Amino acid sequence: MKHVAPVGVLLAATTFLGAPAHAGSVAAPAGTEPGSVKPGGARKEPVGGPRLGGRGVIAPTGVKAPPKTAAESYVVADADTGEVLAAKDAHGRYLPASTLKALTAITLIPKLDKTRKITPSRRAVNEEGSAVGLVPKPLYTVEDLFKALMLVSGNDCAMALAEANGGLATTLADMNAEAKRLQAYDTVAKTPSGLDKPGQSSSAYDLTLIARAGLANADFRRYISTKTDKFPAPKGHYEIGNHNRLLWSYKGMIGVKNGWTSKALGSFVGAAKRNGHTVIVSIMRHNGSFWGDVAGLLDWGFAARGKVIPVGHLVDPIPDPPPPTPTPPPVKAPVAAPKAVETAPHEESPPVGLYVLGAGLLGGVIWMAYGLRRRFR
Template identity: 35%
Template sequence: MRRLPGLITMMFIFLVILAAEPVFAEESLQPPAEQTGQPADQTVEQLPETQHSEAAILIDAKSGAVLFAKNETERLYPASITKIVTGIIALEQSNPSDIVTVSKTARNEDGTRIYLAEGEQKPMLDLIEGMLINSGNDAATAIAEHIDGTKEQFAERMNEFVRKLGLWDTNFVNPSGLPDENQYTTARDMARIAQYAMQNEQFRQVVATKSRPWVGEEWVSKLENHNKMLGSYEGAIGVKNGFTQAAGYTLVSAAQRGDMELIGVILKGATDSGVYKDMTQLLDYGFAHFTSKQVMAADEKRTFVTRDTGKPAEFIADKPLFVTIKDGVVPTVAVDSNGKVYVQSSEVYNPAETAGALVPIIPLAEQAEVQIASVTNSNPVKGSGQSAKFSGWNLGVAITWSVMLLFMLLAGRIMYVRQRRRRLYK
């Protein structure tokens, strides 16, 4: 019994250690919300069905983040959404006030027309509006011939344009979208094209126009926008719809609510009403579950510990940097020594790891002697998928049992001493 105090101490320490061991309870299988960047209260969202369309995609217009995709790389016919490319090229490569003379070829173009007369002269902007608002194929041909002489040469310009955007699954042979087996695109490519075009303020104004008067030599009427989203969807601001028997129904739509702007693309829709139902689902899904967040303003200067060198360096953004995240998530931003941006969060979509730099960053002089906290990665650490946590409740239980055991041992010690004394004095 002389060893009893030491024994008691050892048992007490042992119980405390047991209580402090990692507990892999069900709630600890994922790191807590404040560590992962995930909202604590997540619900499983219903993904868009897009059952009326062969291919679809939804992106954030500011960051380019892909929020939903279905067969987005399948090559399909574009129909009149081709005119988005013709329109943005015309605005960039010509003057809106240029006078265009309509050729016989343009006058006799197939498909939807605004009934231009041979020899009629119109300002370029009028033809751009007639093409994008009323989907005039004759206007598209007149624009192409004015800029490059022929539709074929203009198509080469269109292909050069999309290649500069890094798009290789799109090819054009005419400016209007009339059927041709060599005229194709993908939902992903068209989303990128629309994202680029919607950065042009004049383009935005044209595709948002619902109607406007038209006075021509052979046709006096109104240009009516064929994009029904403009009249049926809250926040709709463009872009273009199309249809041919070969392409089915196609639709590119942009919508803005608050600070968030989304672009949706649908290809090979089965019915006219079906593509609008699918587009409504796409946009509703995006606005309901995502947020576009600006993490750096234009010309904002910030110091990062570069992820490849581990050294602090100062950077300045040459334009605003946006990321798209699930609602309630706070993204973590890191930069490498070349100015490539990485957004680190398990709930950030279209990460820079695969998409390249989200925005060009200009590195300034390195400041290796400056010690600052490095940017942490908010992604869960790969491994067993479990996260050990310290349980305060278990520690309390251990202390309680240890105290009880201590009293029991002390009581036993007292009883033992008393019994021994009784034997000695008998």
């Protein structure tokens, strides 16, 4: 009983002050590095390693430093091994602009039938920003919309695909769930297109995770590496071209996605393959033309991979939970037969003839006694 009073005082103080009553729900302290807080709020090591929590340039020793860039954040990684070769403010949270469409694509590609016909809504057709020029007619397949999403950054296509997936709210929930599955905890999707919206964010580290996941999908790779294609129109078709300039100018470029808005500035995530090895570069918040900077970082990545101690690593997606084991139906216990009630054995009544015989004998005895008595008189 001596411990009751202190516990009661603690609970009362907890209620009064509004503090959490369970352990492990520690609010993130001021100055916590991005990417170093679990979704539940508990502080932990930055995703990918402790060095990736820094905000300055983080580079390996023993090799030439990465080329300078005007980007406020970047990551250079080996896609094959998952090694982060160099970084700058890897977990800094910034507006992603259209690079967020890479998350839209990897979320929806497995969910939508590529051959399905789509009639875009008026809302999708009138979506602001970059567009492929949809009309509200059943001209397009899901395949067409994915191509235009990744080639010409069609915001109208992003909305049409979201509507085909059950609506905007459903799609955003799916995108944010996919980000968590990839452990891209800096990423919050508020739009499927990447158009600026309060609360929306990503990081160079997360964009690298998303790109790496996309490269594992054959359809995603096909969309991002297509240079030009034909797009349906009310009268025939017209040609569309990929906005990623490095597809034409950089040796081994696979593609992925570029983006720009006046608030986000320039952003880009791209992958290239040389001599059987793939390097990914992500940059964010670049105020200017970033194509040369990206090419320089890719060159440095190919030269450094396999020769340096990495500064961090790309984490793997969270494994899907195993399917539930079928529960066998409960075995019913056999129903016991009703137990026979034992009763005392019935004594059989003497047969009626026996009574008659006894009565006859008794009568005979009496008659003989009566006769003998008269005789002796």
